[in-house]
Amino acid sequence: MKEIPPTPESFGVIAAATDRLLAQVAELDDKDMAAPSRLPGWTRGHVLSHLARQAPALERLLEWARTGVETPQYPSRRARDAEIEAGARQPAAALVADVRATAAHFRRTIEELPAPAWQATIRPFTGELCTPRRILVIRIRELVLHHVDLDIGNGVADIPAQARQIVLDDVLGYYAEAEGMADVVLSDREGALLGHFGTGGPVVSGTPAEVLAWLSGRSTGTELDCTAQLPALPRWL
Template structure:
């Protein structure tokens, strides 16, 4: 059984190793020589497992050092390299410009994962917007993703996947928590059947809370937290070790 301290050590080590993995992709873009994000899922898990046993001081220094290396790699990337396509561990094609919001997503989401007082509501609104846009843009690159529209009631953010899907409304923080699989959709609503979005007023006009469930249709960098209804979610520690649902994505379902 993983206690809270060990879980935080795993999260912090995961962030540091993920940062190095994104830097390797920048090296690929800069040199043109294929440089895998990770050599294997097992290698990724072993790195995180070993690193999580370190003292807190070493963990913090590791996060700072990897951040500085990534920052340097971004700032010194030649102009031509920004157009060079690389592949994520899952096979998803990316260019360096899309790795920067992915790095931001890693930082902010896993900061909230530490359960140390920082929540999705503390994420700066502009950063939250970039993360949501990054999450949905990743979905747009995949086939057979069900349509969905989200509307943030506090920031005015609207995003749409396809057409004709349910509209999910709530605060940007609640939407972000749901989209990353950290919450079950509490605080979010969707129109009741037959009601127009513009006429919803009050809880009796709101439809059921949306619930994400897991599929293995495509990849995500965010640890795999959403799960199929009726099945137990993966152990949180396994999520950060890289073992749970290595090709998972969130697929939208409204009960």
């Protein structure tokens, strides 16, 4: 699974993704928040509530790394879902303020985490063993993809290149280990290799943004070119 180093550059990617998100959602009103997002069953309010609650949840993992005391990201999926549901009913201004405040606290937490803690072993809600360096990837992934999910005029192609590559590498790493993943070669439209699964298989080509959109479930892949029928993907997250 993808990890990145705890450097000012990495922290800057998170800060930039947060700022881009907040700049757009600040314009939403209560009616906008109640409208459907691109995620089935979730309003825009649910998406923002999830991002707000995710920050302290990830901080619990960082506390685990700092102290050595196992601290789960969430007590249970039911508790996680209840938190999101409760937050989604807040007025628009309160939701945006919640995202802003929790993001600022998360930024301070990662900037102040002692160096030895970045080498500790923790386990996120998704089950993989990793170091806190993976938490940086998870936060970037959630910020940029859920920004797209809000359906407020921001697409995968609008994700800045550095953040997009981090997320693409992460998704490729997931599918490399996923059960039932078909053999396939991924390339950009100039023929440069983006990734591959197995040996051989059809060649799927598109821009990095188009490939990421398909792999992450933000596109059906109709914009991609494929030398055979586009393979079905195993469930992602």
